[in-house]
Amino acid sequence: MSPMKNFITLNDLASPIKTIQLAKSCKKDPFGHVHLGQRKTIGLLFFNPSLRTRLSTQKAAKNLGLDVMVMNFSNEAWAIEYENETIMSGLRSEHTKEAAQVVSQYCDFIAIRAFASLTDQKRDEEEVVLRKFAAFASVPIINMESATAHPLQALADGLTIEEQVTIKQPKIVLSWAPHPKALPHAVANSFIGLMNHTKADFVITHPEGYDLNHAIVGNHKVEYNQEKALEGADVVYVKNWCSYTDYGAILRTDNKWMMTREKMKQTNDAFFMHCLPIRRNVVASDGVLDHAKSLVIEQANNRTFAAQAVLQEFLTNG
Amino acid sequence: MSPMKNFITLNDLASPIKTIQLAKSCKKDPFGHVHLGQRKTIGLLFFNPSLRTRLSTQKAAKNLGLDVMVMNFSNEAWAIEYENETIMSGLRSEHTKEAAQVVSQYCDFIAIRAFASLTDQKRDEEEVVLRKFAAFASVPIINMESATAHPLQALADGLTIEEQVTIKQPKIVLSWAPHPKALPHAVANSFIGLMNHTKADFVITHPEGYDLNHAIVGNHKVEYNQEKALEGADVVYVKNWCSYTDYGAILRTDNKWMMTREKMKQTNDAFFMHCLPIRRNVVASDGVLDHAKSLVIEQANNRTFAAQAVLQEFLTNG
Amino acid sequence: MSPMKNFITLNDLASPIKTIQLAKSCKKDPFGHVHLGQRKTIGLLFFNPSLRTRLSTQKAAKNLGLDVMVMNFSNEAWAIEYENETIMSGLRSEHTKEAAQVVSQYCDFIAIRAFASLTDQKRDEEEVVLRKFAAFASVPIINMESATAHPLQALADGLTIEEQVTIKQPKIVLSWAPHPKALPHAVANSFIGLMNHTKADFVITHPEGYDLNHAIVGNHKVEYNQEKALEGADVVYVKNWCSYTDYGAILRTDNKWMMTREKMKQTNDAFFMHCLPIRRNVVASDGVLDHAKSLVIEQANNRTFAAQAVLQEFLTNG
Numbered sequence: 001m002s003p004m005k006n007f008i009t010l011n012d013l014a015s016p017i018k019t020i021q022l023a024k025s026c027k028k029d030p031f032g033h034v035h036l037g038q039r040k041t042i043g044l045l046f047f048n049p050s051l052r053t054r055l056s057t058q059k060a061a062k063n064l065g066l067d068v069m070v071m072n073f074s075n076e077a078w079a080i081e082y083e084n085e086t087i088m089s090g091l092r093s094e095h096t097k098e099a100a101q102v103v104s105q106y107c108d109f110i111a112i113r114a115f116a117s118l119t120d121q122k123r124d125e126e127e128v129v130l131r132k133f134a135a136f137a138s139v140p141i142i143n144m145e146s147a148t149a150h151p152l153q154a155l156a157d158g159l160t161i162e163e164q165v166t167i168k169q170p171k172i173v174l175s176w177a178p179h180p181k182a183l184p185h186a187v188a189n190s191f192i193g194l195m196n197h198t199k200a201d202f203v204i205t206h207p208e209g210y211d212l213n214h215a216i217v218g219n220h221k222v223e224y225n226q227e228k229a230l231e232g233a234d235v236v237y238v239k240n241w242c243s244y245t246d247y248g249a250i251l252r253t254d255n256k257w258m259m260t261r262e263k264m265k266q267t268n269d270a271f272f273m274h275c276l277p278i279r280r281n282v283v284a285s286d287g288v289l290d291h292a293k294s295l296v297i298e299q300a301n302n303r304t305f306a307a308q309a310v311l312q313e314f315l316t317n318g
Numbered sequence: 319m320s321p322m323k324n325f326i327t328l329n330d331l332a333s334p335i336k337t338i339q340l341a342k343s344c345k346k347d348p349f350g351h352v353h354l355g356q357r358k359t360i361g362l363l364f365f366n367p368s369l370r371t372r373l374s375t376q377k378a379a380k381n382l383g384l385d386v387m388v389m390n391f392s393n394e395a396w397a398i399e400y401e402n403e404t405i406m407s408g409l410r411s412e413h414t415k416e417a418a419q420v421v422s423q424y425c426d427f428i429a430i431r432a433f434a435s436l437t438d439q440k441r442d443e444e445e446v447v448l449r450k451f452a453a454f455a456s457v458p459i460i461n462m463e464s465a466t467a468h469p470l471q472a473l474a475d476g477l478t479i480e481e482q483v484t485i486k487q488p489k490i491v492l493s494w495a496p497h498p499k500a501l502p503h504a505v506a507n508s509f510i511g512l513m514n515h516t517k518a519d520f521v522i523t524h525p526e527g528y529d530l531n532h533a534i535v536g537n538h539k540v541e542y543n544q545e546k547a548l549e550g551a552d553v554v555y556v557k558n559w560c561s562y563t564d565y566g567a568i569l570r571t572d573n574k575w576m577m578t579r580e581k582m583k584q585t586n587d588a589f590f591m592h593c594l595p596i597r598r599n600v601v602a603s604d605g606v607l608d609h610a611k612s613l614v615i616e617q618a619n620n621r622t623f624a625a626q627a628v629l630q631e632f633l634t635n636g
Numbered sequence: 637m638s639p640m641k642n643f644i645t646l647n648d649l650a651s652p653i654k655t656i657q658l659a660k661s662c663k664k665d666p667f668g669h670v671h672l673g674q675r676k677t678i679g680l681l682f683f684n685p686s687l688r689t690r691l692s693t694q695k696a697a698k699n700l701g702l703d704v705m706v707m708n709f710s711n712e713a714w715a716i717e718y719e720n721e722t723i724m725s726g727l728r729s730e731h732t733k734e735a736a737q738v739v740s741q742y743c744d745f746i747a748i749r750a751f752a753s754l755t756d757q758k759r760d761e762e763e764v765v766l767r768k769f770a771a772f773a774s775v776p777i778i779n780m781e782s783a784t785a786h787p788l789q790a791l792a793d794g795l796t797i798e799e800q801v802t803i804k805q806p807k808i809v810l811s812w813a814p815h816p817k818a819l820p821h822a823v824a825n826s827f828i829g830l831m832n833h834t835k836a837d838f839v840i841t842h843p844e845g846y847d848l849n850h851a852i853v854g855n856h857k858v859e860y861n862q863e864k865a866l867e868g869a870d871v872v873y874v875k876n877w878c879s880y881t882d883y884g885a886i887l888r889t890d891n892k893w894m895m896t897r898e899k900m901k902q903t904n905d906a907f908f909m910h911c912l913p914i915r916r917n918v919v920a921s922d923g924v925l926d927h928a929k930s931l932v933i934e935q936a937n938n939r940t941f942a943a944q945a946v947l948q949e950f951l952t953n954g
Contacts, residue, residue, distance in 0.1 A: 031357060039667060041695065051395040051417065055387055055424040059359065062385050067698050069691055072394060076708060077687040078913045087917040089816050089889075094913030098925075098932065099687065102912065105937040106691040180407045253407075276420065277396045277412030281405040289416075296416065301423040349675060369713040369735065373705055373742040377677065380703050390712060498725050571725075594738065595714045595730030599723040607734075614734065619741040 003317040006134045006141040007310050008127065009149045010193040017197050020158040023302065023309035027159075030063045030308070036315040037066035043107035044144065045073045047114040047129065052276060052300050053144045053152065057111055060307035064315065069107065082132045096129075100136035109140050109314065116147035116184035118248035124148060124184075140314055145186055148213075153275050153299075154190035155306035158198070160299045161235060164271055169199050170234035171268070175226060176206030177257050177283040179240035182248050187275045188241050189216050205229035209251045212244055226257060233267040238274050238284055259284040261291065271295050321635040324452045324459040325628050326445065327467045328511040335515050338476040341620065341627035345477075348381045348626070354633040355384035361425035362462065363391045365432040365447065370594060370618050371462045371470065375429055378625035382633065387425065400450045414447075418454035427458050427632065434465035434502035436566035442466060442502075443531075458632055463504055466531075471593050471617075472508035473624035476516070478617045479553060482589055487517050488552035489586070493544060494524030495575050495601040497558035500566050505593045506559050507534050523547035527569045530562055544575060551585040556592050556602055579605040589613050639953040642770045642777040643946050644763065645785045646829040653833050656794040659938065659945035663795075666699045666944070672951040673702035679743035680780065681709045683750040683765065688912060688936050689780045689788070693747055696943035700951065705743065718768045732765075736772035745776050745950065752783035752820035754884035760784060760820075761849075776950055781822055784849075789911050789935075790826035791942035794834070796935045797871060800907060805835050806870035807904070811862060812842030813893050813919040815876035818884050823911045824877050825852050841865035845887045848880055862893060869903040874910050874920055895920040897927065907931050 010016045026032070042061045046054065054070070061068045071077060080099055081092035088095065103110055114129035124147035134141040143151055161172075174191055189212065195202040196218075204212070205223045223229040230236065238259045243249040258281070264270060272284065272294045280286055288294065328334045344350070360379045364372065372388070379386045389395060398417055399410035406413065421428055432447035442465035452459040461469055479490075492509055507530065513520040514536075522530070523541045541547040548554065556577045561567040576599070582588060590602065590612045598604055606612060646652045662668070678697045682690065690706070697704045707713060716735055717728035724731065739746055750765035760783035770777040779787055797808075810827055825848065831838040832854075840848070841859045859865040866872065874895045879885040894917070900906060908920065908930045916922055924930065 041698070043691065046394070049393075049395055051389075051412070052420060054389065054394065055361065055421065058387050059424045062359070069694050071687075071690065075685075076682070076690065077685055081916070085917070085922060088915035089918050093817075093915055094687070095916050097916075098912055098914065098936075101933045102688060102936040103691065105933070106695045106940065181411075276416055278416065279406035279411060280399070280413050280415075281403070282407050286403060297419045297423070300416075300420040304424065364712070367711075367713055369707075369730070370738060372707065372712065373679065373739065376705050377742045380677070499729075594734055596734065597724035597729055598717070598731050598733075599721070600725050604721060615737045615741070618734075618738040622742065 004140070004313060007151065008130055008134065008141065008143045008146065010151045010154055010190060016155065016158065016194065019309050019313065020155060020162055022312060023155060023159045023305040024162065026308040026312065027302070027305040033312055034063065034065045036312060037061065037064035040108040041067040041069060041106065042109040042111060042311070043103055044068065044070045045110060045112045046071065047074050050113055050144070052303050053113060056303035057144060057307045059304045060311060063308055064311055066311070082128050096132040097136045100133045101138065104138040107139060109142055109311065110137055111142040111144045113144040114146055116186065118182050118184060118242060121247040142310065147184065148186055148189055150186040150190045151193070152303060152306050152310065153187055154194040155309065156299055156302035157191060157237070157273060158194050159302040159306060160273065160295050161198070164295060164298070165235060167234050169201060171201040171203070171232050172235040172237065173229050173233045174204045174237045174239065175229065175257070175259065176210050177238045177240045177259060178253050178255060179279065179283060180253060182242035182250050183240050185212055185241045185244060188212055188239050191237055192216055192220060195220065203229045207252065207257060209243055209246065210241065212241070227266065230263055230267050233270045236264065236267060236270045236272055238272070240283060255282070258282065259288050261285060261287040264288055269293065273299060276300055322458070322631060325469065326448055326452065326459065326461045326464065328469045328472055328508060334473065334476065334512065337627050337631065338473060338480055340630060341473060341477045341623040342480065344381070344626040344630065345620070345623040351630055352381065352383040354630065355379065355382035358426040359385040359387060359424065360427040360429060361421055362386065362388045363428060363430045364389065365392050365430070368431055368462070370621050371431060374621035375462060375625045377622045378629060381626055382629055384629070400446050414450040415454045418451045419456065422456040425457060427460055427629065428455055429460040429462045431462040432464055434504065436500050436502060436560060439565040460628065465502065466504055466507055468504040468508045469511070470621060470624050470628065471505055472512040473627065474617055474620035475509060475555070475591060476512050477620040477624060478591065478613050479516070482613055482616070483553060485552050487519060489519040489521070489550050490516070490553040490555065491547050491551040492522045492555045492557065493547065493575070493577065494528050495556045495558050495577060496571050496573055497597065497601060498571060500560035500568050501558050503530055503559045503562060506530055506557050509555055510534055510538060513538065521547045525570065525575060527561055527564065528559065530559070545584065548581055548585050551588045554582065554585060554588045554590055556590065558601060573600070576600065577602040577606050579603060579609065582606055587611065591617060594618055640776070640949060643787065644766055644770065644777065644779045644782065646787045646790055646826060652791065652794065652830065655945050655949065656791060656798055658948060659791060659795045659941040660798065662699070662944040662948065663938070663941040669948055670699065670701040672948065673697065673700035676744040677703040677705060677742065678745040678747060679739055680704065680706045681746060681748045682707065683710050683748070686749055686780065688939050689749060692939035693780060693943045695940045696947060699944055700947055702947070718764050732768040733772045736769045737774065740774040743775060745778055745947065746773055747778040747780045749780040750782055752822065754818050754820060754878060757883040778946065783820065784822055784825055786822040786826045787829070788939060788942050788946065789823055790830040791945065792935055792938035793827060793873070793909060794830050795938040795942060796909065796931050797834070800931060801871060803870050805837060807837040807839070807868050808871040808873065809865050809869045810840045810873045810875065811865065811895065812846050813874045813876050813895060814889050814891060815915065815919060816889055818878035818886050819876050821848055821877045821880060824848055824875050827873055828852055828856060831856065839865045843888060843893060845879055845882065846877065848877070863902065866899055866903050869906045872900065872903060872906045872908055874908065876919060891918070894918065895924050897921060897923040900924055905929065909935060912936055
């Protein structure tokens with residue numbers, strides 16, 4: 001296999017499982033390869049808010065000796081045009097074609113966060129921001145959560161499962177939860193991507209109308225009855241997303257699908273996972289989050305080593 | 319005494335006077351302990367604007383070899399919920415419980431600036447932001463100005479007095495001054511805290527209605543006649559604050575309490591101090607600020623070494 | 637000649653041509669002087685958006701071993717007052733007199749971006765922000781684009797011409813182009829400044845009403861007929877600016893002056909230059925920008941080495 005050109009989805013990795021193993025070794029010895037990144041620079045371009053990604057990716061880069069330049073692109077730079085052959089007489093003053101080529105000259109890696117619009121499905125599916133940057137950049141593009149994927153989160157989730165779940169073929173449930181705002185499908189999509197590489201009985205559960213992209217769900221089991229889905233679960237990954245078929249819609253906000261201790265008691269003493277930020281007592285109850293089986297803090301910790309593993313792969317094979 | 323857990327007020331220090339001596343030695347040899355912070359990271363979280371604190375704390379950290387990650391928390395991350403057992407269905411999408419635990423995993427120190435609301439006195443007094451972060455963080459929390467305290471400023475002020483004032487028991491006056499906006503009590507409070515450890519004849523002067531928190535003022539002399547207070551003063555520390563008893567109110571904006579050269583001439587050729595930023599010809603006249611006895615620029619300079627001393631104490635005893 | 641105190645225009649350099657040669661050597665060996673900046677710090681203060689300048693100046697500083705502190709001054713710090721002897725009872729809470737002195741204590745260099753207002757011509761001409769900072773700072777002020785000058789861009793342009801144009805005395809045309817927004821004169825001014833030091837047949841072309849500052853244009857040839865100006869050109873530098881005589885006005889937005897391949901064909905197979913960001917199909921057509929003779933990406937690349945050369949001059953002779 002040829003070296004990885006960009007890291008936009010898990011599919012860009014030669015083997016997500018090997019990358020998770022590498023992340024594990026980064027965690028054991030964070031400064032073991034501090035010379036790999038010397039005199040190299042990563043640019044972190046944020047089009048959206050970020051806490052974990054912002055700090056963990058910086059941390060990962062520093063652990064490898066990289067210099068870091070952080071930009072809040074939307075308000076610190078110029079509004080970017082992504083369309084080809086357009087007359088740029090409106091609000092957008094710089095084309096991605098120039099932006100991507102230019103930043104490539106200052107950075108050895110360009111990491112980008114650009115959320116889904118949730119209004120323009122076609123554009124979101126096409127991953128316009130990351131794909132356009134990738135098309136014109138001369139250095140690797142790294143996904144810090146795009147419209148449809150959050151592979152650094154999936155790798156951190158994979159590392160957390162690898163560390164905590166000792167059962168050989170665990171039952172893992174991805175359960176939808178309510179949320180007052182329309183949220184993207186990126187985390188759910190990439191978690192499913194991780195499951196494609198994980199030996200597990202994997203079940204997706206959500207109310208009707210909340211079906212995810214069929215192309216991503218593939219043959220994974222979908223169960224509309226949450227109670228049934230949770231039976232015997234060893235891991236419960238909870239996440240809200242808005243409707244995919246009625247794109248961007250919030251179909252319900254009642255708390256019937258909120259994760260509670262009562263529901264967790266129906267599982268096989270399951271671990272609880274969530275990517276954070278999480279709205280307490282909306283997505284999951286205090287009792288679930290404060291329970292010893294919650295892995296959310298460790299998932300966040302592993303974000304550093306997920307990013308470090310991906311960067312190390314680039315630095316080693318690039 | 320056990321090692322300092324957090325640095326939220328001067329009271330967290332074993333001895334503010336010893337910390338000021340340490341700051342003095344940091345100033346003499348800023349890079350003398352550059353290896354202490356190697357492979358460690360400080361996160362600076364700003365909920366409010368900052369110039370001196372932002373730059374001097376970065377500088378202090380770099381002098382000690384620390385990596386620095388700066389975040390403007392309010393607009394770069396998620397709105398934070400501080401209340402317990404609340405249903406997070408409103409605007410706040412991340413609880414401090416997760417935020418503090420998560421950031422602790424990326425940073426060896428978390429420095430926070432979170433000003434007083436000046437509308438909710440109880441909440442301000444409780445120092446909700448810093449105390450909640452401290453409750454959940456697993457690393458030291460450092461106060462970069464909170465609702466009721468600005469101890470890094472007080473240490474810088476202490477160092478400036480130590481360097482400049484040779485009189486054994488100087489008369490030091492903290493004088494209120496007018497300001498068009500409602501300002502917090504944090505600087506005044508921490509300066510009083512410093513005075514608790516300083517051999518001085520200390521007088522607080524302000525118009526009636528501007529009394530500070532009795533619990534902080536303690537037995538210090540309060541004089542409502544500014545002229546009388548300034549008589550024979552060796553140091554005049556000027557600062558505006560809004561009403562504490564009529565919490566957040568601006569009771570007067572006339573310029574009778576503005577510091578002028580005429581007033582300074584009634585002192586014992588006193589030094590002039592202020593924490594900056596200062597509104598010229600509102601809080602103090604150009605003549606006062608541009609006079610040789612003004613210490614405001616040196617106070618700002620000493621912010622670096624105040625922060626460096628606090629960090630060094632943590633790095634040495636932590 | 638005495639060492640350079642500040643870098644506000646090209647005139648502050650002993651020899652712009654020698655600085656361009658130094659930039660060329662920085663490009664050959666970017667880390668050749670990485671020890672020069674050790675334990676020194678540059679502060680980048682942005683009052684306006686920036687992509688190239690923000691990243692290339694950071695990169696240049698890092699190449700020289702400098703620590704970098706970046707601030708978006710307008711929203712991260714306090715609103716700055718520049719007038720003397722004013723009563724600061726309005727929106728501005730910090731005077732440049734204090735700000736400049738204070739930041740000088742944390743930084744060995746202060747680089748500032750502060751665009752033209754395009755409403756107050758006198759104030760813009762006086763370069764109030766940079767000049768006031770320079771008046772009160774105790775360290776060098778570096779111009780990252782001010783109201784009337786963008787000398788780092790001119791140096792990058794000079795390096796690009798030096799590298800690409802082999803003709804001994806090329807014909808270089810600075811051609812105005814349309815733009816939907818009122819843009820400053822800084823880039824055009826500094827490019828003219830570069831031409832004062834360049835052996836070239838230099839022609840400025842623009843519609844009537846768009847004459848630049850006579851004091852800057854000097855004796856350079858001005859041609860109101862774009863077609864005539866482009867005849868035999870070896871380099872075409874395109875840039876919009878608003879009216880200078882009718883200060884800030886947009887006199888026309890039609891596309892007659894847009895640069896096209898048809899026009900470029902009338903030249904001597906000229907190189908195309910622009911400082912970026914550029915609005916495609918408004919300022920220049922896709923065909924011009926995507927043509928092999930376009931130098932815009934290399935100009936942006938050379939921004940790093942222009943900044944590095946200026947910093948190196950300060951570090952060597954300072």
